[in-house]
Amino acid sequence: MTSFDTSPQLSVWRALLALAVVFVMLATTGWTALRHHRTASPLQASLSAWEDGSVAGHRLPTAASSPTRLARFFASLTDPQRIDLVRRYPLAIGNMNGAPVDLRYRANRLALQEAREVERKRMYDKKLTPDGQREAGRRMHRFESMMQTNRNILAFDPEGSGRAAEVFGDLTRAERISVVVPGVDTDLLTFQRTSRKYSAPVGMAQSLYAAEREASPSTRTAVIAWADYTAPSGLGIDSATAMRAASGAVRLEALVRGLPGASPVSLFCHSYGSVLCGIAAPTLPDRVADIAVAGSPGMRVSKASHLRTSAHVWAMRDADDWVQDVPYLEVGGLGHGEDPVSSVFGARVLSAREAKGHGGYFEPGTDSVANFAEIGVGAYRSVRCADDAEACRAGLSDTASAGRA
Numbered sequence: 001m002t003s004f005d006t007s008p009q010l011s012v013w014r015a016l017l018a019l020a021v022v023f024v025m026l027a028t029t030g031w032t033a034l035r036h037h038r039t040a041s042p043l044q045a046s047l048s049a050w051e052d053g054s055v056a057g058h059r060l061p062t063a064a065s066s067p068t069r070l071a072r073f074f075a076s077l078t079d080p081q082r083i084d085l086v087r088r089y090p091l092a093i094g095n096m097n098g099a100p101v102d103l104r105y106r107a108n109r110l111a112l113q114e115a116r117e118v119e120r121k122r123m124y125d126k127k128l129t130p131d132g133q134r135e136a137g138r139r140m141h142r143f144e145s146m147m148q149t150n151r152n153i154l155a156f157d158p159e160g161s162g163r164a165a166e167v168f169g170d171l172t173r174a175e176r177i178s179v180v181v182p183g184v185d186t187d188l189l190t191f192q193r194t195s196r197k198y199s200a201p202v203g204m205a206q207s208l209y210a211a212e213r214e215a216s217p218s219t220r221t222a223v224i225a226w227a228d229y230t231a232p233s234g235l236g237i238d239s240a241t242a243m244r245a246a247s248g249a250v251r252l253e254a255l256v257r258g259l260p261g262a263s264p265v266s267l268f269c270h271s272y273g274s275v276l277c278g279i280a281a282p283t284l285p286d287r288v289a290d291i292a293v294a295g296s297p298g299m300r301v302s303k304a305s306h307l308r309t310s311a312h313v314w315a316m317r318d319a320d321d322w323v324q325d326v327p328y329l330e331v332g333g334l335g336h337g338e339d340p341v342s343s344v345f346g347a348r349v350l351s352a353r354e355a356k357g358h359g360g361y362f363e364p365g366t367d368s369v370a371n372f373a374e375i376g377v378g379a380y381r382s383v384r385c386a387d388d389a390e391a392c393r394a395g396l397s398d399t400a401s402a403g404r405a
Helices: 007-018 020-035 042-051 067-075 079-088 090-094 101-122 130-146 201-215 243-258 272-283 367-376
Strands: 152-157 163-169 176-181 221-227 265-270 288-294 312-316
Touching: 042 090, 042 101, 079 090, 079 101, 090 101, 090 152, 101 130, 101 152, 163 201, 176 201, 176 243, 176 272, 176 367, 201 221, 201 265, 201 367, 221 243, 243 272, 265 272, 265 367, 272 288, 288 367, 312 367
Parallel strands: 176 221, 176 265, 265 288, 288 312
Antiparallel strands: 152 163, 163 221
16 A cells, blocks of 8 residues: 555554654664665666676766766667667666666566566475465566556566556656655555555556646646655554655655656655655755645654745645544654644645545545646646635746646
């Protein structure tokens, strides 16, 4: 699931807040100990091979180079050279900010094919438990689905619970780019769902993309379902602290800085994803025009102005969203601060009418996804404010032609 789970677990939060110091110590110690027992992941192995590689007798630039430098490098190659590198280092290139978007799609299709074969063998591995074999089968089918030629996978990492990002629309030619940042329990197996489709990153992005095209048919848009960070699992210590959000914020900044062109970018951050967006806000490039949060437990600041961003800050919460019962405070590193829809926070508060609870902000036909779409195409004067007020539109003008059909 892409958000905090069920309301009975709210008591977990209160217990965590009461035991802040103890849990922070345990979390830090446990995490540090685990780090030292990891072996190289498939992505790390591919990146290491890249660092030792060459093309036409010349060493390859380091994978950690700036997106601008990597873009120049790939532009200097011939088509056969680029394809050869994709075949040799699919995972590295598939996750390389600065590599041409179409090349990343191609690389990730190869990486998914390799990962699928690994899981196919694990399905029959007698050293695994029956549950382990069944999980391998689920992962194998997920990778097979993601390999389809009509899907554009911008990032993929099969390690652990996994990470991924998928693009809807033409990212290279887009006049406006939207990024959906999901929350707790997001991984490769929950990247998309059949049941409760619009509570998963792929469904969220598909719904937003369709709504943006309806809002402004003349605006070329692209939407990214961005599950390319390690999200917390359930309502435990990780979801009550900023550790996962902080590491995810670094990855989000890298994504935005590596996007092609200079089109405005809008971030749509759900649940724990809003914690991540709050931490990332001060370091994001100026092309980020909007940070919109829904069902937020807090953004790690007490006021929107403390995010130190030039982006418009928007917030919404459905009347039936149980997250409103979470304590909006921060104690000893636990909790995420002020309620973003409160008047003291100072965000532009949007209507979430007809949203389906905590996981239903991207359901088609809701005020919430319609508002996100208007923001995504830059039609700020068309958004609906909470309580039918005008405050959320104050001082704004449309930044893109929102042509209606």
